[in-house]
Amino acid sequence: MKKYPIHQSLIILFALISTFTISAQKRQGNIVEYFGKEKVNDVKEGKIAHVFKDALYLTTKRSALNSISFPPDMIFKDFLMSDKTVSEGEIATIDDTGTSHSWTKIEVDETNTFNDPALRGAYLYLSYRSPAAKTVLFEASGHTQAIINGYPHEGDYYDFGYSLIPIQLKKGINVFVLKAGRFSRMRARLIQPKAPIILTTRDMTLPDLLAEESMDYKGAIRVINTSESWAKNFQIKVKHLGKESLSSISSIPPMSTRKVSFDIPPVNKNSEPSRSKLELKLLSNSGSELDSQDVDIQIKSKYGKHKRTFMSQIDNSVQYFSVAPSSTEELKDGALFLSVHGASVEAVNQANAYKQKDWGHVVAPTNRRPFGFAWEDWGRLDALEVLAEGKKIYRPDPQKIYLTGHSMGGHGTWYLGATYPDKFAAIAPCAGYPDLLGYRDSFVKRALKATEAERKRWGITSERLKQMQKKPQLTDMDHMILRAGNPSRTLKLKRNYLQQGVYILHGEKDNVVPTFIAREMREELGKFHPDFTYYEYPEGTHWYGDHSMDWPPIFELFKNRTIKSDSLINKMEFYTASPGVSAKSHFITIYQQQKPFEISSVDFSKENGPAVTTNNVLILGMDLESMKLKSDSITIDNVLLKVPSKNKAFYKKTTEGWQLTSKPSLKEKGPHRNGGFKDAFNNQMVFVYATKGNTMENKWYFNKARLDAETFYYRANGSVELVPDTDFDLKKYADRNVVLYGNKSNNSAWKKLLKDFPVQVENNLVTLDQKVIKGNQWGLYFIAPRPDSDTASVGVVSATGINGMKAIYSNHYLLNGTSYPDLLLFGDDIMEYGSDAVKCAGFFGNDWSIENGDFQWR
Template sequence: MIKQNLYAKIAGFLLLAAISTQNIPAQNIVTIFGQEKVEKTEEGEVSHNFRNGFLLPGGTNPGTLFNGQDMIAWMYATGNFITPKDGAAIGYSYPNMDGQVEDSYLRWLAQSKGENAMKLLPQWTWTAMDADSTGLFKRPELRSAFLYTSYDSPKEQIVLLETTGGTRTYVNGMPHEGDHYDFGYTLTPIKLKKGLNEFVYTPGRFGKVASKLVKPEKPVMFTKRDMTIPDIIIGENDSKWAAIRVINTTEKPLQGLTIRATFADGRKEEYKTQDIMPLTVRKVKYKIPAPANNNGSEGGNIIAKIELLDKSGKIIDQTDVEFRQVLPSVHHERTFISQIDGSVQYYSVAPAIRKNTGETKAMVLSVHGAGVEARNQARAYSSKDWTDIIAATNRRPYGFNWEEWGRIDGLEVLEEAKRVFQPDKSKIYLTGHSMGGHGSWFLGTTYPDKFAAVAPCAGYPDIASYGRGKGDAMHDDNSTYDAFKRGGNGGRVVSLAKNLKQSGVYIFHGSADSVVSPSNARRMREVLGKFHPDFCYYEYPGGEHWFGNHSVDWNPIFEFFSRHSIPEAKDVKEIDFHTASPAISPTDYWIKVEQQIKPFDFSNVQACLDKDTIQVIKIDNVALLVLDIPSLMLESKQIAVNIAGQTLSVPTDKEAIFALENDKWQVKGEVNLKHKYSGRYGGFKNAYGNNVVFVYSTKGTAQENEWYQNKARFDAETFYYRGNGSIDVIPDTEYTVAKYADRNVVIYGNKDNNRAWPLLLKNSPIQVGKGMITADGKTFTGDDLGTYFVYPHPNSNTASVGVVAGTGDAGMRATSPNNYISGITGFPDLMIYRADALKNGLTGMEAAGYFDNDWTLTNKDF
């Protein structure tokens, strides 16, 4: 998707010597009994290391905006998977691939076996491969090749699968999250069957895979890998949020759990934490009590005993966790609860120098580069006397490229930090490095009224133009796939760049940057030069991608920031607002776009305030517009709004709502919350938010129930891995509207096998059942149909319902990829596709597009 070596290079630049507060991997322990060596991890004894396998080169054709193409997923979905043998050929290929295999594999073959070997090579050929002496399967072609291993189990048993390297792992055909960023904390409880068990690892970004099976020490236990823990701030006497993972290797859910945290001085706090589904590892939250006498001037580490209790109060497991205790003047970490999924997230602080407690300062939001923790980002800055510097996490070191859930994380951190530090609201700024340079461009263009000035460092504007996914070519070759391009418009910084003209911009880049070319900065200099009255540009002579802390802690940037302020709404007389979707960015000062004519296409509103008149000079692709008239603090009781040749008079004591109906603008009394609006607008990916709960089917066949339970588990694993997430995953028998009121729901299954369907989707214009999908009168038949779509929750004005479903075995398995849990993919409101989409890409689509603003399909924008 992105340049394969980009993130690997970037990860080495930004102070990675510091140990992350989030990533505390367990080390393997070797115990010697006589001549035998028993390899152990903190979670149990290693029962098997995978040493032999088969390589299938060239099996993927990735794309940035959609799932790409996945030959293994297609073979599993359509029943074409055959246990590999050395030299066995796969008689299938992607369209327009001309029988070509991956170039890197051909080069390796020529070097190791001679030129003649290539002439004899059939397309899609499995080749035997052994791990090296360290247990690592490693070749460059593993960046784009599948790896197969197997294990002959003497009995049915539950083990932990620990892998590094692959994006996902198919275990006997069931998908699970891999470890493609080499974080080193992937643990997957799996139930082995007696006899042959097959494992297929999809390509990873670093060209290596290691895999082992671990016999769990306990059926339920803590693991200290990847904890989220706060610092304890001296002088602050409130409890803090923390999170730790619990492994459930049983086939029953863990419910009614409590976590008790106790300090040596006797202070304790109990918290009833989240439930945990069968055969999973979930990161659950708990509270750390404020230690006694926390008003001294000395820091130091303190240890808390963390206990896991069942519903009867019995201790299941316990461990010790060390917390850092620091003064508020020291760089430190804080935690909060995310509204995306109720999980614990953290941010880091480079605090301002304060002579007196409570001094009002400015605030800078700094967004980190790929592979960099927020903790390390904050420590690249020295403390300033006039501003706090807040480093958000993007949910993970790679996370979501500061788009989608990374974007939301940045906004959540900003709001939480404002609550804690109470800054001058007119002195809020944005900067970031590398991927965070992109984040600065993206967040700055998307939220132009939130920042007084923006400073992208070593950044690139658009992901789509920066990537190289071969699968994206089809988006440009055929207008049929316009829905997917529109779905990704939120990240098109260049198309939204005019939003930046109301903020100061400082572009900073090394002239010798070989990771992110300075051509990206020069391109934006050219773009801004056509309209922007207030930007600076500086290339650091000879500067590589990272040339020391001044790669971000650059004094001229902070001097530039100090000269800029966010005006009050009443002082903003002109607005030129661009947005790709109200779901992402609806507001700019006193203008709010609630609906578009064409969803996820670009909208533009140009307006000016002239005494007691608002002139809407230009309005494109807007169906519902709201003007925040009270924020203008006008003296008159009425104001005239000239819009598209019409003059409409509205009172100044409330918001003015204008709807486009039959090509005429009408004044409305309220926004219809049952229709699309900025708080619930669509785009399938937006179902994965608002404290979402996953609900899997139990009413189908045993095969269907197993698949949908695993699919929901897999999506939760992926959201955890990519986004430090913690999702409630429940069977349909446990779901009630009252218990999960106003929360988003993702249903895994269809109307025939998921009991929650009639509660939430009986009035949906899309119905999915055995062998058939109907969409507003159109019927699609076959057992190989899969679908994703989003629809409003019938009992809520804010919640949405997402659907992941198939019409039969092939259709439900066609839903196995989950690249909708990615910051840069473009997924419209609805998609209906054949299983062959896994092999053929978007040409396998039957229908895709968007609901109308009233959530019907009347306009056929699909």
Template sequence: MFLQGQGFHSIFVNGDRFFGDFYSAGLLHLVIPLKKGKNKFLVRVVRGAFKLKLIRTEETCSINPRDMLFPDLRQDTLIDSYGAVVVLNHTDRVLKNVRLEFGDDEVFEKTEIELNPLLPYALAKPAFPMKQLRQPRGNELNDVGQHSLVITLLHQDGSNNNSTTAVSLALSVRAKGHQYRATKKSEIDGSTQYFAVVPPRNFDPKKSYALYLSLHGAAVEATGQAACYQAKTKAFCIAPTNHRPYGFDWQEWGRLDALETLNLVINQHQIDPRHIYLTGHLMGGRGTWYIGALYPSKSAALGPAAGWITFASYRDVIYGKIDLSNTPFASSDLENDVFGMVENYTHLPIYILHGEKDSNVPATESHKIVAKLEKFHQNFIYHEKTDAGHWFGNESVDWQPMIEFFRRHPNPMSPLSIRFKTPNPSISSTYAWATIHSQITPEELSSIQADAYDEGRSKLKPKILRDCN
């Protein structure tokens, strides 16, 4: 039996817990075991109304048509990337000899992959290569200019339970210069992920360009984030996905996904390393503060918009002040201590944007960090848009004064004076020419003060660390 639904955190079926669709993305398509007679469903609802639907199936396995991932086709290039589909085991036994077939050696090279054995009632999302051989012809496009492909799932176990299912998908074909979706096989976990790209106007592959890495907010897809930007004459706008359509808070794999996407685009195009900028809205604004603090030399400037600063500061706004300082959560959440690492922004120009009447993330969140910056920072702007709420159109992210601020601030690359803190060298260890290799006291912020001189000498003032160079 399939379960489809949205608008709930999780569901218990006869006491067994299954994940839900928190943001009503419409992707949920699960196999659930039912018993004869009465079955009990307990739904944990988080945002009001929810939907549930049960669908009977006779196949041993299938493809989830709601959660397929493919790159856009582009008129100016041939795709050589990856796609992925979710495969579900409908049975109470391990399924072997399950294969996926894709392509017909016409538009795409024919590919066949054998899946790892599928555990009972489990799902997998295997990545498979997509090598485009030629552009689709006019008669191979539908009425809206999309190219249709068929993916076939085959299961053969030598019994009468063999099954073959196929799903059809339509790939958009993007004109030269238009926004597009690209995919990658992530080195984090081998999964297929996507990111959205707004190429520069009149893009010339021989020229060097700036890069704006824009982090999306909660319940916002990377494609939606990128769609808010007008194409720039001298810059790429790149929106990573936080390692799923929505991801969460740009921590852990979200942080790694953002950095992986950044490095991938740098390797694919001629990006000027002195003109890489980090920005984002809501959860992406928080991600800008967070990633900017951990890796201050990766960006020339920061542009957080409507972002909360830390979980603790935002939680206090919603639930009132809660003291977790003496709990295990405090040490495990040390990497979130943006206030403790605020001096890492010393050489980073910052443009902060917030709506005066933001009821989602109150402007007081930005006021907290501004109060810290005012004590030492020499190059930041805080703009609070009068009478504006949480979202005031595309300029909530594509704010032209912020873009102009970016253009005026190239990265000095190697500042002579460094003030740097890290929660853990395995997360962030290097700022420009200084590296922290290990800590004497784990679960505390380690800091380094270093000054370089014209004669090539340097002066270090380390604290709670070992082996720095």
């Protein structure tokens, strides 16, 4: 197996960006205090059964393998699906320098926290001897992942104190292995739940109630099911100011938690702004009260800053966004400013940083969490959903839509602006970086030339500097996997900025997102862009007060820019890496690519007659009515073609050149459904897990589905519906994406969804068209079109046997910055060798076939 150096610059740059975490630090201080107490009444969910006060920890040398999507993890691999125990002094690993790494004892401090600089990125081993089998809640903080008695669970790496995992302790020794994140502290304890099914007010999603509006509202709260039975047909009753609402809530699997939505009754119109209380009661299917909680909520004026909630179409969860409405009450045809926040910043604080504008409304989405997805993947979708909500509520002038953001939100501004160039008249990235992954080479180059003092400020040690000097050795397989990440490679789409005005704002002495990043973007835009402004705030650091975002010259530039009407566009360039992410700009749509997930482009001009030059485009669509063409012909790549009398025209590139064609079939790939694998986690997705295998298979696939639901809850404030294969019904879940856990041998939903697909997985066998791969060690991720739907997809998390189940443990597909093509086939040594263990990766053809696809085999 080949080994090669990791991109250390990626890790360093991310660490620099993540250091600006003021609000997170405040939360962490509260959690330390919370864990430092051991009184029974400190825990609303029950009684403290055990606080872990001593443990073993292990530090290991950072892996020398470059595998963003499949980071090697030999330590977790040892504990996965096993009863492994360790003792103090036991050698765990010997690295490539011959240095051994042993388990070392550690004890908590006075706040019941394991706190040591050596814990950053380390492993923590906890054990608990239970006198009997019993159910508890495992509460921990500061860790990215946990393995409990051999099964993986999501961590609490934000250190927010949200983690409450129902577990079944076995009689005797129970083992907990925690992996630390960016913090050098972790805490853990066991809680005896007060009842089998309870509410927890940790991490609620609530709107502000608006005094001038009489409308229903949505909130969300977590229900914890510590029983071994499903919680079905439950309800939440809400009382507020004499009014009641009754909401049926989603089913909750055994031994799991789910954040569920509930209705909040309207307030009387013209109520006085105040702080109020909601009374929440959890009712069983028989109507009996199981638990109750009182929750604070605010009544505010809709003319002041406030937060709103909506139901997301990604997963039917409740999400919130914050608003700084115009200071002009009942403003008509005003502007809308989409402002995306930085790492650790709540959307509420983002909106609060702005003074209310007399000519427009500021709308601040959440990115699904304060860290979320760096405005990529599901953060991108959240921004689009909130933009749509903002337009629906405020009905702005459609030509006066603008985009801005700070720090991670500065990146979001660069990224969203490049991805959706026709949605914004102008963009203003503040203290932002354009492309985290694509920018690493420039960062390495800069770091190698930097002074020792500069490197010290950026946290680059001599060891890291040596690693940065090593060049990666990427194989064809690596390039295939990384290609799936092209939609996030902002700089590959940079010419889309020609459709917008750009204002770059950066502090002169910013050491969090170093100022050279902005200067290099100034240089980059200077090569081709005629309409951008660059300003360095004198002596400005990363944050120098509200002017770090709410900078008047930005809004002056905005005021003088509008989105062009389609009929007035004489020249336009548009670039995309995937029609499934971004297919359209104004009147031109790229429906299909020749080579999937490579950059496709269209260069349109009305000069010398309408003409289009394309690259990597197979099917092109044009809105003729919007274009207002005065010609009955158009030239595409020097081929003269007739323009039909219809409002829309479609052209296809064939071996004989471009030809007029019909609208592409929805059964083929297109903007509506294009892959890669991560795209399955969308469209009101439902997780369907296997129950037709042996005991181990059934338990594993349920746990894997539950783990992904835990992960999506924590990372994305999500709410995913889990369904056993025996309960899955095509009509009940019509037109919704399905993520199927299992294979043809053990998941009965396979025949309903994948019977005729060219990829088939069963015990000890994978068939890819005519190619057969045998063995029980294979794991597989792939996406397919749902056969009974024109829009929905099926994502598959599958294995050929017990060893393959270990391989699919890695759930990094729910992280931004990871690359997953349409299909990945890999062996059970993936936790040891990373992407070197991938046997096949690639993309299906536009007809979803393997034959017409693009695949790399090892």
